[in-house]
Structures are given as structure tokens and as C-alpha cells.
Amino acid sequence: MSLPVLYSFRRCPYAMRARMAMAVSQQVCALREVVLAHKPEALLQASPKGTVPVLVLVDGTVIDQSLDIMLWALQRHDPEHWLPTTEAAWERTRSWIAENDGPFKQALDRYKYPHRYALPDGMAHRAAGVVFLQALDAVLRAQACLAGPQFGLADAALAPFVRQFAHTDVVWFSQQDWPALQAWLTQFEQSTRYLHVMNKIPAWESGQAAVTFPSI
Known part of the structure; x- marks a missing residue:
């Protein structure tokens, strides 16, 4: 993989907050929209619990809790100073x-x-x-x-x-x-931050081209 992969579901509040943190921190990833009734095998292999969001890093590390994804992104780059300072x-x-x-x-x-x-x-x-x-x-x-x-x-x-x-x-x-x-x-x-992360994308299927997020 040349980019981290973020498995997401547009309307899931956990996935929303993960996407917002990825976007604001400018952590570019391949966004894969999941249909929860038909979870892709790649998601289940990465995280057998089968919930979203799941972030798979380039080195294979899997982060499958939304707050941990937020912290991973913001600790790398926090241009709007979202992280508490005290x-x-x-x-x-x-x-x-x-x-x-x-x-x-x-x-x-x-x-x-x-x-x-x-x-x-x-x-x-x-x-x-x-x-x-x-x-x-x-x-x-x-x-x-x-x-x-x-x-x-x-x-x-x-x-x-x-x-x-x-x-x-x-x-x-x-x-x-x-x-x-x-x-x-x-x-x-x-x-703008909310509207950006709520853009609709097609459900991902194996073999499809990556949807780069946030847009670059």
C-alpha cells in the first residue's frame, strides 16, 4: 500500500469523527466506504470485529477505534490546535x-x-x-x-x-x-469541515481504484 486505508461508513458517527481528524490533520488515505450489511473481506481480515472506522497503516498496523484514529492523526499534525494543551x-x-x-x-x-x-x-x-x-x-x-x-x-x-x-x-x-x-x-x-467529510462516495469493492481522502 502506498497510502493508509480508512474503512468508513458515511453516516456512522464514529467514522465521522475519524474522518474529521484525518481531514483536519491532512493525513491522506485511501477511503473505502463500507456497506455494513455486506462487509468486505479485506475489512474483516484487518479487524475481525467488523466495525468502522478501521485505519490500516502502510506498515500493516491496524487502528480500529475511532478515538485512537483521531489521536494518531492529530499527534502527527494538528494545525487547528484540536488537542488539549494542559x-x-x-x-x-x-x-x-x-x-x-x-x-x-x-x-x-x-x-x-x-x-x-x-x-x-x-x-x-x-x-x-x-x-x-x-x-x-x-x-x-x-x-x-x-x-x-x-x-x-x-x-x-x-x-x-x-x-x-x-x-x-x-x-x-x-x-x-x-x-x-x-x-x-x-x-x-x-x-466546511463537516460538509467535506460527508461527501458521498460509492461503496468500495475489491479491485476498485482508491478514493483519495482528503482531496488533494
């Missing part, structure tokens, strides 16, 4: 991501897909997610972004999941008293 900032960032990837993601899945969990509806889990969103709104009322005055690692890691929660019921989300969170999400969705 231990206190790192602790806040780790705490936000742990809450997002744990209890909030669990509530989100059950709110959005109650039938997968044999639930009559997802309302109780929406209520559980609200607690986290209220906490985010409180922080964003005091500062422009979760990372501080500028967009950073915490914002990139959480925004795709907040977006998915919001789009489960857009009208309901817009009616909540979360002006700072709603403005932050709108700014994210309209940003």
Missing part, C-alpha cells in the same frame, strides 16, 4: 468523551432504535440523554465550544452523536431550551 483540559476532554461514548450512546441507541432492544418506544432513554445534553448546553452558554473558545477534539468527538440524537426528532429537539447547544450544532453542521 492536563486539566485533557481531563475534561476525556470525561466528555467517556460520558458520550458510554451512557449517552447507550441512551441514543435505545431512543433511536427501540425495536432493536424490544422496547415499545425510546422515550425513557430520550430522557436519559437529555441530562447529558443539558450539561453540554450549560458549558456552551459560557464558552463557544466544548474545548474552549475554539473547536477542538471534544467538539469533533461529540458533535456527530449529538447530531444523531437531534435528528431522531428534529422538531422536538428544536423546541428544547438549549439555545447554546442548538447554535453549536448548527454551526457544526454548516461548517
Whole structure:
């Protein structure tokens, strides 16, 4: 391989945040869009758990956790200063991501897909997610972004999941008293960084030419 290979799925929030970090850090890769119902054998050979994103480096090293992909990219090049610069900032960032990837993601899945969990509806889990969103709104009322005055690692890691929660019921989300969170999400969705990583590409099949990402 002449480039790292990134297996991705356009709408997956984990894959979104990995693509954003690869793009902002200008780490060029061959992007392979995966159809999750028909996972390519090359993906399963690289990472038998079969989830995305998966980054396969030129030397064969496999990174199959989204946050690890973000850190790999940003530690190589961080032109927009996404990485925290103090231990206190790192602790806040780790705490936000742990809450997002744990209890909030669990509530989100059950709110959005109650039938997968044999639930009559997802309302109780929406209520559980609200607690986290209220906490985010409180922080964003005091500062422009979760990372501080500028967009950073915490914002990139959480925004795709907040977006998915919001789009489960857009009208309901817009009616909540979360002006700072709603403005932050709108700014994210309209940003060049988000729009770039959401460009559609055909599903990858073995033997196809590579799709270079980010575009060069």
C-alpha cells in the first residue's frame, strides 16, 4: 500500500469523527466506504470485529477505534490546535468523551432504535440523554465550544452523536431550551469541515481504484 486505508461508513458517527481528524490533520488515505450489511473481506481480515472506522497503516498496523484514529492523526499534525494543551483540559476532554461514548450512546441507541432492544418506544432513554445534553448546553452558554473558545477534539468527538440524537426528532429537539447547544450544532453542521467529510462516495469493492481522502 502506498497510502493508509480508512474503512468508513458515511453516516456512522464514529467514522465521522475519524474522518474529521484525518481531514483536519491532512493525513491522506485511501477511503473505502463500507456497506455494513455486506462487509468486505479485506475489512474483516484487518479487524475481525467488523466495525468502522478501521485505519490500516502502510506498515500493516491496524487502528480500529475511532478515538485512537483521531489521536494518531492529530499527534502527527494538528494545525487547528484540536488537542488539549494542559492536563486539566485533557481531563475534561476525556470525561466528555467517556460520558458520550458510554451512557449517552447507550441512551441514543435505545431512543433511536427501540425495536432493536424490544422496547415499545425510546422515550425513557430520550430522557436519559437529555441530562447529558443539558450539561453540554450549560458549558456552551459560557464558552463557544466544548474545548474552549475554539473547536477542538471534544467538539469533533461529540458533535456527530449529538447530531444523531437531534435528528431522531428534529422538531422536538428544536423546541428544547438549549439555545447554546442548538447554535453549536448548527454551526457544526454548516461548517466546511463537516460538509467535506460527508461527501458521498460509492461503496468500495475489491479491485476498485482508491478514493483519495482528503482531496488533494
